[in-house]
Amino acid sequence: MALPPNGHHAKMLVLQIVMIVALVLSSTAYGAGNFRDEFEPTFGDHRVQMSGPGTRDLSLSLDKFSGSGFRSKKEYKYGRIDMQMKLVPGNAAGTVTTLYLSSDQSTGVHDEIDFEFLGNVSGQPYTVHTNVFSEGQGNREQQFHLWFDPSLNFHTYSIVWNPRLIMFMVDETPLRVFRNYENHGITFFPKKQYQRIYASLWNADDWATQGGLVKTDWSKAPFVANYRNFNIDTSANGSWKNHDLDANSRRRLRWVQKNYMIYNYCSDWKRFSQAFPPECKHSKFN
Template structure:
C-alpha cells in the first residue's frame, strides 16, 4: 500500500494516538471490577459503575459496612488502587486496601493499608502493618501531605522476595525487607494472598484511640475505588523493584515529616526487646 506524504503523517499520528491510548489505559489496569473482584459483605452497599465498570464505591451505614476481594490469589506482584476517602467527619471509620492469605488457618500472612478516619479538620491516619505466619505487630503510621478525601490518589503495594514497599502516588511510604540472610525469619513469602478492600466502623479504637466516636448523623459514609492494576507478570518491574537514590530521599522525607508511629521506636511496648528486624530497618 502506498501513502502520500500527508497520508503517511496521518497514519503516523494515528499510530501515536493509539499507542498513547494503550499506555494510558494500562497505566492503572483499566479493568472491570466485575471481572477481577467479588463482594465480600454489605450487599447493595458495594456499587460498581462507570464506563467499563471501572469504578466502585463502598458504603457504611448504621447497619453494615461493605467490602470486596479479588477472585484470584497471588504470590508476589505489584497492586495499585486509586482511592478517594470519606470526606468531612469520618471519625470511627476504617477504609482498607490490603493483601491477606486464608485467615482461618491461624498462620496467615497479611500486608495492610488501613485509613483511619477523623473528625472534620483533622488528618486521616494511614496505618500499615505486615503479618507473617499469623504474627503481626509491625505497625507504622503516617499522616499524608494532602487531603485524601478531595481527590483520587494511587496507593500501591509492591511485594517481591526481597521487600514489601508501600507507596502513595509512587512515593515510598514504607519499606519492609526480607532479612532471612541475617537469620531473621519474618517475611511473608510462601502463602498466596488475595486483594481485599473494605469500609467498616471501629470507633472503639480507630480515631484517637477510640476517644472520638462515629457521628451516625453523617451517614451513609462512602469511599471510592477505581483504576486498579494487578501486575504479577514474569517480566514485571515489581520483581526487582527497590529504592534508588531519588526514592530513598523521598522515603526519608516522608518518614521525617509524616510518620507518627514506628513500632521500632516504641520502647514502652517492646520493653524487653524489639522485633529482630528493627536493628536493620534504618538501612532501608
C-alpha cells in the same frame, strides 16, 4: 509541609517537583482493570456498587447497619497492586477504609500486608496505618499522616511485594519499606502463602480515632469511599520483581518518614521493653 533545613531549599524544591510529576503520572498510568471481572463482594450487599464504563469504578458505603467490602477472585504470590482511592470526606471519625493483601485467615497462621486509613473529625488528618503479618504474627505497625487531603481527590495507593521486600507507596512516593532479612537469620517475612486483594469500609470507633475517644457520628451516614483504576501486575517480566529504592525514592522515603511518620514499632520502647523485633536493627538502613 515542613520547612527544609537551611541550605537544602533547592534540593527540596527538586523533590517536590518530582513528587508532583509522580502524582500526575499516577492518575493516568493505570486503569485497565474491570472490577466485575477481577473482584467479588465479601459483605455489605447493595453497599458495594460497581459502575462506570467497563465497571472500572467501585464505591463502598457504611451505615449504622453494616459496612462493606470486596476481594479479588484470584490469589497471588508476589506482584504489584495499584488502586486509586478517594476516602470518606468530612467527619470520617470512627471509620476505617482499607486496601490489603491476606491469605486464608481461618488457618490461624495467615500472612497479611495492610493499608488502613483511619478517619478523623473534620479538618483533622487521616492516619495511614500499615502493618505486616507473617504466619499469624503481626505487630509491625507504622503510621503516617499525608501531605494532602485524601478525601478531595483520587490518589494512587500501591503495594509492591517481591521476595526481597514489601513497599507501600502513595502516588509513587514510598512511605515504608519492609525487607526480607532471611540472609541475616530473620525468618519474619510473608513468602509462603498466596494472598487475595481485599478492600473494605467499616466502623471501628472503639479504637480508630484518637484511641476510640471520638465515636462515629451516624447522622453523617452513609459514609462512602471510592475505588477506581486498579492495576494488578504479576507478570513474569514485571518491574515489580526487581523493584527497590533508587537514590531519588530513598530521598522521598526519608522526607516522608521525617515529616509525616507518627508511629514506628521499632521506636516503641514501652511496647517492646524486653526486646525489639529482630528486623528493627536493620530497618534503619532502608
